[in-house]
Amino acid sequence: MSTDYNPGSIESKWQKRWDEINLFKVDADRSKPKYYLLEMFPYPSGRIHMGHVRNYTIGDVVARYKRMKGFNVLHPMGWDAFGMPAENAAIASKIHPKKWTYENIEYMENQLKKLGFSYDWSREFATCAPEYYRWEQLFFIEMFEKGLVYKDRTFLNWCDQCKTVLANEQVEGGMCWRCGSQVFLKEHDQWFFRITRYAEKLLDNIETLRQGWPERVLSMQRNWIGRSTGTLIRFQIEDTSNDIEVFTTRPDTLFGATFMSLAPEHPLSKTLSRGTAQEDAVQRFVTKTLQVDTLTRTSDLYEKEGVFTGKYCINPVTGTRMPIYIANFVLYDYGTGAVMAVPSHDQRDFEFARKYDLPIIVVIQPEGETLDGETLQCAYEGEGLLVNSDKFNGMPNVKAIDEVTSYLNEIDRGSATVNFRLRDWGISRQRYWGAPIPMVHCEKCGTVPVKKEDLPIVLPEDIEISGTGISPIAQSDSFVNTTCPVCGGKAKRETDTLDTFVESSWYFIRYCSPNHKDRPFDKSEVDYWMPVDQYIGGIEHAILHLLYARFFTMVLRDLGYIDLEEPFANLLTQGMVIKDGAKMSKSKGNVVDPEKLIGTYGADATRLFCLFAAPPEKDMDWSDKGIEGSYRFLGRLWRLVSDSKDHLLAADTSGSEPPESMHSLKRKLHQTIRKVTDDIDKRFRFNTAIAAMMELVNDLYRARESASSEDFGVIREAVNTLIIMLSPFVPHIAEELWALMGNKEMLLNTAWPEYDPQWCEQIETTVAVQINGKLRATITVAKDEGQAEVERMAMSESNVKRFLEEASIKRIIYVPNKIINIIAVPL
């Protein structure tokens, strides 16, 4: 037998064996507790990167551990297969997106298999398959029927690089989440999911997730949903019967509202100035503003500007005429896209008023001061008593918020309301490689859904992808031209495709019954497996995917498909893999290729280092030296077993009392079992679990040095237990050594070891002896030794004596098994 550790041959051997016996296949089994472990599935970009390796290794440890703990573990893998890179590849190298995608899937699947992950591959699917997206089209139609899908012409984020619109969540710091280029607002016909109908529920349920989700993610979602309570106020446009509606959280300042600001995208911006002297100026201003990209428009340095529309509206409580302005800082997206301007008590309005010489009326006086609109240096945004506010004068402004609102209610000019920052999810994309939206445009019947029995609407494959920005499907006559499902007349299909975040919003439920033919899910399977007990993925999806998936789960419940509201009971967001202080990227040239690592060090060493270098939620510094350390440890482990194989196999483990000389090793073993079990199960701290097992290996080397043949019983027991505990981390070498030790069962089918609490107890402990809180000696005493004896021993330490010679003892604090602190003052 070769004594060298050779990961290459070991790893392929066991991967093949696991595959042959379908070790990872799982079926619902109601006699066993279930555990659904899921990692965020990858986009088939071509090759696995270190982020995947880290993510999936963390998941695999937990999946394997839970299985050994007796759980029926669902651990699936698949492909988030629609998306732009496939289309870009098609443009660049004339490969059909479908071919490109499936070739990547094949390659990456192979790479994942080389890492030894315990996936039930029989459940694998790609979301670009009609067998998958047909159900999504069905959901779309059913959502349409329930009013959860609608079409609207509105201003939306447009990425000029990707030639498509983006949902709000998909704009990061004014840039496209995918390509990082500038985003503009552009008017478009779009399909929307009415996620705002679930805003309240999405927010409320966050409370129920607090046990299992990181606070960071929850607060990001809370923030994104952005609930705020306020008042809707209607201002009549002078000499018309039309109103402008605004949302405000400060109705208490209404008497100080002296003008009105509209977003450039506001529908009234176009119409209000018609026929006035301001018409041209308004047109120019709006056109100019709309050409500015989102990043610039939201930057601090962007100058606040506006233009008068030539029209006025009426303050409902004062009756004064308020000039209506278009202002570039008013967000079209928030509230009603119109703001009542109170320059005395809002800094932006103040600056705007000074710039355009608009009246400033103070309506809140802080205690002990008298502010004057004429001389005001900046807006006063704090609390105080109302002035210039008619019957509300003298009222604390906090109280006036409610009082003014109910007054508005009385005069039918406004009401209390709840406003959300969250907008409806724009889901149409002007791209090819996505699921077709199952709608048909008929001149007679309008826009109508296709018949459910006609699903799936299959994405046409005979197309040419030019990259001109016009959807390739629109060029496929055979696809576009159809008959109306209502009247049977000539009609045209919708040519936008669905946002690819729709696919990832329900794939985790499909995994429960991935091959079900008649319906999207087999409900009994879903009832058994869902929710996902542990979800693992990157923090970058804190809002995007995780919010969409929560929304979709609620919708599917309301459509009657499933019974639960929240899909992911526990969430772990793993940190990034960093090298040389920066995220790995081609441009920085600091990319580590997992495949090369596997070739050099093996999958086990690669997995081990990913787990050992940092706790999972933290960013992890990649170190070329570090993985060598992990590889070295595996070599050390290998030699521990192979060098002593004969002694180990000859040893008797038949449960008799271990020899005195092995007691400390046996204690170490049980302490290690306890530590590793807690670290995996309660803390998700794999780095410390590994450190504990390294300590055990170090102890085993020492124990082996002087071991007699009787001693090898305990060593054998320890080695066997160690191999079991290591197997979720480094499954291949563990399996090989397990077999070497004469074991027949697969490790995954072997029970996780239990620790014996009695063997975890130290019989002797080291007690620190402090004098006035400073360490002066350590003494070894029997566990739970009484205070009197510990004091006696402490006092007899020469260093302790020395310090107490010139002092008198005031007090002694004794914490059993830990510390004795002698408080003494000088004589």
Added chain:
RNA sequence: GCGAGAGUGGCGGAAUUGGUAGACGCGCUGGAUUUAGGAUCCAGUGGGCUUUCCCGUGGGGGUUCGAGUCCCUUCUCUCGCACCA
């Protein structure tokens, strides 16, 4: 500005309930083995001062017999949001 998190050796990190700071690994040093190198095994490794001691967890203050851990204050960094009316 708001929200969240983090600051510990040369480096990655540990310290789970307020009780010996620095586990484990990397790196470094020494020894054994070796013709040599590599690999391996063993030992040492926070700083200072010729050493029974002093200092040390970003800084300052506090609570306590005792603080990396709790409280106040301050600085720095990372991430997220950011004209939200």
